[in-house]
Amino acid sequence: MGLVWLDRVHFENPPSRATALIEIVCEACGWLAITSQPPHQVWAEHAAACSAVGGAVRYVPELPPVPTLLPEVRACTHRLVRRQIAVTAAGVKRYAVVCELCGRRLGSA
């Protein structure tokens, strides 16, 4: 039973997992469970035992918000160009690498 013992150790010393209680409601019969167990497992148990006509209906009060509006990110594909910015006293040309599209300076050469 080595595996069982190991599981127990893991259970008693969870890495840093907060025990989140999950509320599971059956709309069909009014059954309610507040559990920290895997919700699909708890629900499956109720769904099999639900006395409501037509079977259990899981009520989900709030679904995690679906990000329909993504934050506006101006993703620039950056068309890099070298732009001469200076000529040193020794006659060496200095360049800056900039994006032709957004104007960001991305380095120097």
Ligand SMILES: [Zn+2]
């Ligand atoms: Zn039910």
Ligand SMILES: [Zn+2]
């Ligand atoms: Zn750019």
